[in-house]
Amino acid sequence: MNDPKDIDHVHLDEQAQSLVPLIAGASTFHDEGDTETATKRRLGIGFWIAIGWIATIVTAAVLAPWLPIKDPDANLIQPGERPPYSPSSEFWFGSDQDARDMFSRTIWGARISLTVGFVAIAFGMVVGGSMGMMAGYFRRRWDSVVSFIFLVLLSFPALILAILITSLMDRTLFTISFVLGVLSVAPVGRVARATTISFADREFVLAAKSLGAKHPRIIVRELLPNVVIPMAALALLGMAIAIVAEGSLAFLGLSVEKGATWGKLILTGAGTRSLEDAPWISMAPIIVLFLTVLALNFAGDRLRDYFDVKETAL
Amino acid sequence: MRYWLTRLGTSVLLLLTVSALAFGAMNILGDPLFNILGPVALDVDNPESVELIQAAEEQYNLDDPLPIRWALWLGDFVTGDFGVQFSEDGEPPVRDLISERLPRTLQLLVMAQVLAALIAIPWALWTASRPNSKVDRASTITSFLFIAIPSFALAVMLKWALSIKLSIFPLAYVTNDTFWERSFQMLLPAITLALPAAAIYQRLLRTDLITTLQEDFILTARSKGVSRRSVLFKHALRSSLFSFVTIFAINTGALIGGALVVEQIFLIPGLGRAIVEAILREDFPVVLAIVMIIAFAFVILNLIVDLIYSLIDPRVRSS
Numbered sequence: 122m123n124d125p126k127d128i129d130h131v132h133l134d135e136q137a138q139s140l141v142p143l144i145a146g147a148s149t150f151h152d153e154g155d156t157e158t159a160t161k162r163r164l165g166i167g168f169w170i171a172i173g174w175i176a177t178i179v180t181a182a183v184l185a186p187w188l189p190i191k192d193p194d195a196n197l198i199q200p201g202e203r204p205p206y207s208p209s210s211e212f213w214f215g216s217d218q219d220a221r222d223m224f225s226r227t228i229w230g231a232r233i234s235l236t237v238g239f240v241a242i243a244f245g246m247v248v249g250g251s252m253g254m255m256a257g258y259f260r261r262r263w264d265s266v267v268s269f270i271f272l273v274l275l276s277f278p279a280l281i282l283a284i285l286i287t288s289l290m291d292r293t294l295f296t297i298s299f300v301l302g303v304l305s306v307a308p309v310g311r312v313a314r315a316t317t318i319s320f321a322d323r324e325f326v327l328a329a330k331s332l333g334a335k336h337p338r339i340i341v342r343e344l345l346p347n348v349v350i351p352m353a354a355l356a357l358l359g360m361a362i363a364i365v366a367e368g369s370l371a372f373l374g375l376s377v378e379k380g381a382t383w384g385k386l387i388l389t390g391a392g393t394r395s396l397e398d399a400p401w402i403s404m405a406p407i408i409v410l411f412l413t414v415l416a417l418n419f420a421g422d423r424l425r426d427y428f429d430v431k432e433t434a435l
Numbered sequence: 436m437r438y439w440l441t442r443l444g445t446s447v448l449l450l451l452t453v454s455a456l457a458f459g460a461m462n463i464l465g466d467p468l469f470n471i472l473g474p475v476a477l478d479v480d481n482p483e484s485v486e487l488i489q490a491a492e493e494q495y496n497l498d499d500p501l502p503i504r505w506a507l508w509l510g511d512f513v514t515g516d517f518g519v520q521f522s523e524d525g526e527p528p529v530r531d532l533i534s535e536r537l538p539r540t541l542q543l544l545v546m547a548q549v550l551a552a553l554i555a556i557p558w559a560l561w562t563a564s565r566p567n568s569k570v571d572r573a574s575t576i577t578s579f580l581f582i583a584i585p586s587f588a589l590a591v592m593l594k595w596a597l598s599i600k601l602s603i604f605p606l607a608y609v610t611n612d613t614f615w616e617r618s619f620q621m622l623l624p625a626i627t628l629a630l631p632a633a634a635i636y637q638r639l640l641r642t643d644l645i646t647t648l649q650e651d652f653i654l655t656a657r658s659k660g661v662s663r664r665s666v667l668f669k670h671a672l673r674s675s676l677f678s679f680v681t682i683f684a685i686n687t688g689a690l691i692g693g694a695l696v697v698e699q700i701f702l703i704p705g706l707g708r709a710i711v712e713a714i715l716r717e718d719f720p721v722v723l724a725i726v727m728i729i730a731f732a733f734v735i736l737n738l739i740v741d742l743i744y745s746l747i748d749p750r751v752r753s754s
Binding site for chain 2: 273278280281284285286288289290361365368369372373374375384387390391393396397400403404407410411414415418419
């Protein structure tokens with residue numbers, strides 16, 4: 122940069138850029154990048170609010186059996202009144218037609234919905250992530266085999282696979298999570314593969330190789346830390362998708378059979394009669410589900426911007 | 436040409452795989468004989484039941500090995516014979532059931548996509564012409580909310596607010612009403628599907644428009660004295676429409692899933708209701724037929740997307 126010619130260049134570029142908006146008409150066609158690069162390296166307050174909400178809901182779900190909330194399955198009939206009860210200091214989110222407390226049902230529903238979301242994306246991360254990393258690191262035959270598997274999985278309409286398997290099997294927490302997990306293998310794996318490829322030829326990997334490090338060590342110690350961070354952003358988005366998928370399956374009558382999930386809670390309150398008499402039955406879980414999905418999406422988005430992951434790299 | 440032949444070949448292969456998997460899974464994981472006859476199928480000691488079982492096996496080719504049954508089924512299926520329903524005495528045949536239900540789902544999808552495009556294009560033009568303004572920032576938040584909200588949640592909220600509280604839209608879908616009445620009854624479900632789709636289209640089209648607006652040919656047009664409005668509509672929008680059409684086609688696949696769910700909430704007797712009813716009754720020929728129709732729709736959509744891609748970028752064909 123000490124070369125005077127370079128400085129001239131910089132000046133020229135700046136001039137050229139300042140001309141563009143002048144010609145294009147006032148400040149209409151602004152370059153978007155300006156403000157975004159300025160905020161890129163900060164996660165922002167919104168991110169921490171989103172993480173705070175996720176932490177709260179996860180804690181509530183985990184601690185549900187020990188929290189001082191009502192039994193989600195108890196019929197708490199109030200003497201002299203007919204259920205459903207509207208939200209009050211007694212029933213924070215109201216009650217359903219069987220006088221069951223919606224607040225505690227929503228928290229207990231979070232246990233299953235969040236488990237489905239978490240197990241599904243964890244499965245996708247472990248299976249898809251390791252397949253993608255192996256393909257990206259070893260290339261050659263591994264890569265073509267794994268890429269083909271991903272292609273087949275991606276060209277299979279996800280919805281059809283979900284309907285098909287869940288309609289034929291016992292709908293336990295395990296099968297639903299497993300089906301959604303299998304569906305997340307290919308999208309997750311592709312990102313893992315692309316990210317690995319972008320790091321596999323870098324100097325620090327070469328350095329590790331020339332120091333005599335074996336493949337497992339290079340993958341775990343050199344590549345994994347670099348792949349894990351962008352994958353974390355993807356995991357948050359994927360968890361949101363899995364939670365929504367559980368809800369959609371619930372509306373097709375294909376969700377977890379035992380216990381309350383958010384999807385099933387919304388379904389029970391979604392009938393015309395319920396909506397007329399007691400909209401809170403469906404609105405309470407909808408609001409909690411929506412906030413959770415929104416928080417996961419937002420946190421994932423921010424994290425992705427922060428680490429600047431390119432989805433379609435390679 | 437060779438590209439298209441391979442492309443067509445893979446599509447057919449994919450459909451065959453889907454059908455084999457679906458058919459195999461239903462016959463191995465399910466019990467077709469039990470689904471047809473009910474408890475009688477288990478009563479093998481009773482000669483009357485045995486007769487019924489043998490008749491059923493004869494009728495549905497259940498005594499053949501699985502691959503042959505699949506081939507027989509496939510042969511019937513591609514010639515338009517979708518078989519009979521297992522339950523309710525097999526009436527109406529699956530084909531009639533599908534041809535009654537499919538047009539409703541199709542109409543819902545078409546209405547949703549038309550509405551989405553009608554919302555998204557002006558919205559994108561409006562925000563792209565003033566990026567980073569207050570309006571643009573508000574619209575970014577709005578579109579983010581619409582993209583994040585699950586279709587079933589939006590459906591329940593809209594049904595409650597617009598149909599029940601404000602009574603703007605009818606609550607029921609009446610199959611005997613005239614076409615226009617039924618279209619009106621389908622409007623709210625279509626809006627439910629259209630809003631998130633419009634948000635996706637808007638975001639993509641807006642980014643594309645902003646990029647296009649920084650191209651040299653726009654600058655040339657502007658410096659020649661073409662008005663901002665004219666540049667936006669004639670020059671920028673036209674070149675951005677290609678990517679819009681692509682995402683439009685891709686997103687149709689996602690909308691099919693949404694339509695199945697939204698049908699449940701607004702009680703529209705389309706394919707979504709049909710598949711749920713069939714799953715409850717374990718009526719596998721119906722499930723199988725619907726699964727194949729949706730898989731077929733996905734394949735066709737993918738072909739269309741590829742066709743558009745290759746029109747924009749001829750390099751795709753040679754790779």
